[in-house]
Amino acid sequence: MSSPPPSRPSPEPVPPAVQATVRELIDLSPVLAEVGERFSAAGFEVHLVGGSVRDALLAAAADGPRVPGDLDLTTDARPEQVLELLRGLAGSTWNTGIAFGTVGAEVRGTRLEITTFRADRYDRESRNPEVAWGDSLVDDLVRRDFTVNAMAVSLGPDRTVTDPFGGLGDLMRRRLRTPGAAVDSFADDPLRMLRAVRFVAQLGLTPDEEVVEAMTSLAGQLARITPERVQVELSKTLLQDSPRAALELFVSTGLADVVLPELSALRMEIDEHHQHKDVYTHSLTVLDQAIALEKADDAHESPDLVLRLAALLHDVGKPATRRHEPRGRVSFHHHEVVGAKLVRKRLTALRYPKDVVEAVSRLTFLHLRFHGYGSGEWTDSAVRRYVTDAGDLLPRLHKLVRSDSTTRNKRRAAALAATYDSLEQRIEELSAAEDLARVRPDLDGNAIMQLLGLQPGPDVGRAWKYLKELRLERGPLERDEAEAELLTWWRSHG
Template sequence: MSAEPPSRPPHGSVPPAVQETVRELVDLSPVLTELGERFSAAGFEAHLVGGSVRDALLAAGSGAPRVPGDLDVTTDARPEQTLELLRGWAGSTWNTGIAFGTVGADVHGVRVEITTFRADRYDRESRNPEVAWGTSLEDDLARRDFTVNAMAVSLGPDRRVTDPFGGLGDLLKGQLRTPGSATESFLDDPLRMLRAVRFVAQLQLTPTDEVVAAMRDLAPELGRITPERVQVELSKTLLQDSPRAALELFVSTGLADVVLPELSALRMEIDEHHQHKDVYAHSLTVLDRAIALEKADPSAESPDLVLRLAALLHDIGKPATRRHEPGGRVSFHHHEVVGAKLVKKRLKELRYPNDVIDAVAKLTYLHLRFHGYGRGEWTDSAVRRYATDAGDLLPRLHKLVRSDCTTRNKKRAAALAATYDSLETRIAELAAQEDLNRVRPDLDGNAIMEILGIPPGREVGEAWRFLKELRLERGPLPPDEAEAELRTWWSSRNGG
């Protein structure tokens, strides 16, 4: 067996300097100090565990020590005993997870989850464990997902760091490993495979060969996981600073075939410009570029889930619309229409909120429209429609379209950027003149009914839509001109 690298402590060994740093971090939190004192006085153990310890160690290593916001604690106290210890100290408690041994509490504005030592067994037909209380910290840590989450810091007087599976060494080495067999771990809870994907993006860790092999072998097991849980992990991955490597792992292991097969289908689908190895690689590049534009815009929401989903999925209609043309060309006519429908179907199945689904589908539908702009030949009417069709998604559409221009030809890239600059300028000029954010007909419903002498009903709606189209086509009209156009339309509609 090869020797461990010097920077990686042997399993269970934590350097004294790290021990001291973690003790100091724990002592920075009055909540942890008080919690430890209460449990110790009652004769119970209490340990800070999981991501809280991992993040504290990362913060210590970065030279920017901080106490994590939400705290996870494990104890040998049973749930009812934990509730009694929290009585009169916590501002509020909740027991929605008490069947699994977890009691939640808000203490001085800090959220704490306290879980009894567990020694669960899984039935492997669902991800719900047969809950069993454990008797030791080490056994509790052994059932956790990855070694970097299987470390603990005692909240007792000694502040002892427990690391039986070498999580600190893995953190220093930048690798992702399971405490025991990766196959057994993922069979117990297949959601851990998606957590592995997320940790690649969140912590920049590289899974071991064993972990990757188990993910490939067991990817179909994700079918046991509810769509809601899958969606949460996928979203968390996308919202990280640099999700590309994680998404490549997601696809290469076959997890995407189960969760987001439309993404896997983009591989080897050559795009019509022959500028990219395949549409899959192009889509990841668009995502990278969209994230960069999002971060560079101080007025934008960041991280922006809607923009990132649209960047990743904007071309998923291409496989279904690919056609081989004369001369060796490949076309994807109307892939934006097909793609918008596929986006709606997939995101609905993943239980995304309706507003997210509608926004991502609309961005997918609109992402090609700019390419009809040419060198600025659009009429003011077309520019108005571009802006009003996008509505409040316009800032995101700007970023998506710019990100989608990934040509490696520097002259063409500069020309596309300049052309889009000119479109944005025209939109801004028209918006200043006409308030494009609220384009409405020049006459409202009451005026329509008075002019035409009709009661409320379908015909008023038809007249309103006619006037809105007129407004988009010609811009704001004086009331008398709008009235004349309305009367002419009404007369022709009724055979006059």
């Protein structure tokens, strides 16, 4: 049974300037104009709709009309009629979504998805919609997730904007609302709650109280959504320019308890007798700082999902390792080890690719290693191991470690930065002399077998590992010296 619709302000009329802007927008796209002419000539409506309209209006407000890349259209034509209307116009069409009323097409390099008006009802157990064709554009718009996505622009001769739920006003005021009751919208499709989180980061929207209350009461319904779809939305949020406010909403509404409970667990109680840094706030600040370093580094791809996941999750081992020590101190011994395991388990459950899982877990494991550097006491051997253990993650590890300094003590922050500058300088000097990025034993497998008279097998692997440890400890050796060391090791091991 549906909830009664909340009291909503009447939508404001679309200003003439906006009407003029959208007409200009359609005129900028010969593809849209031609599609509109075809459908109109056949007696059908067709409208640009959803995120395409939202993004076009935002672009128009910022720097003039700009046609989005991929376009979503809706029409009263049935799928088979859409296919017929596209004949001779589309370079290719695909019907993988035709059971849900969607026909895909490519027209002179522009991708279109054209969906028949829908008036679906959802099976709230499986979340699968019971597909039903709608009778009007407004019927189609009311079933969309948010008012800012429930606007349409006619591709017919009049080029009118249809905005029955005040989406344009919400967009201009940066407000996030649902066309109908939020509890009904989210119960129909719980993934919409994660999209609400994403739109906070992507569009800078602030959710209405009704939206926040519905998210909080229905957070548990996210368990109905497949991990793959959850992961996509979480990643999209993290990849926005400023995801912090969105993540705070994610945690405060209880969505994180279902999707990423390790993040929620960072909100540990801080009692007055055992003081430690607010780990949750610290983690969000580390993420902010990592994003800033990522953007400043032109040599590395941005946005960087691996770095951002590592920055957010690097301390997730702290709740399980917190210990109260004498004199009011708190310790988190080996939290990097526990955290690496938790990260691997959670990201695997969310179906992240294996390379992402391993990279984030490795960065979590390594993020404390630098603190053993002290005032530069590491030997060259320790520096080599730091570089070798990080491997191709070293540039990300640099950013993560620097971002992990969130102290308000300016003197301490400057000292930490200077110390890490020193470490990076030593890495550069050793790399220039020894090519640390490709540390290998001074003898390869063939040379080992020839010197020791071995056939391929485990003994060759053990000898190779010994020589690599020797290389890390002492740096490059002359061949005669490497052979002598290997023979001595071999004799001592029988």
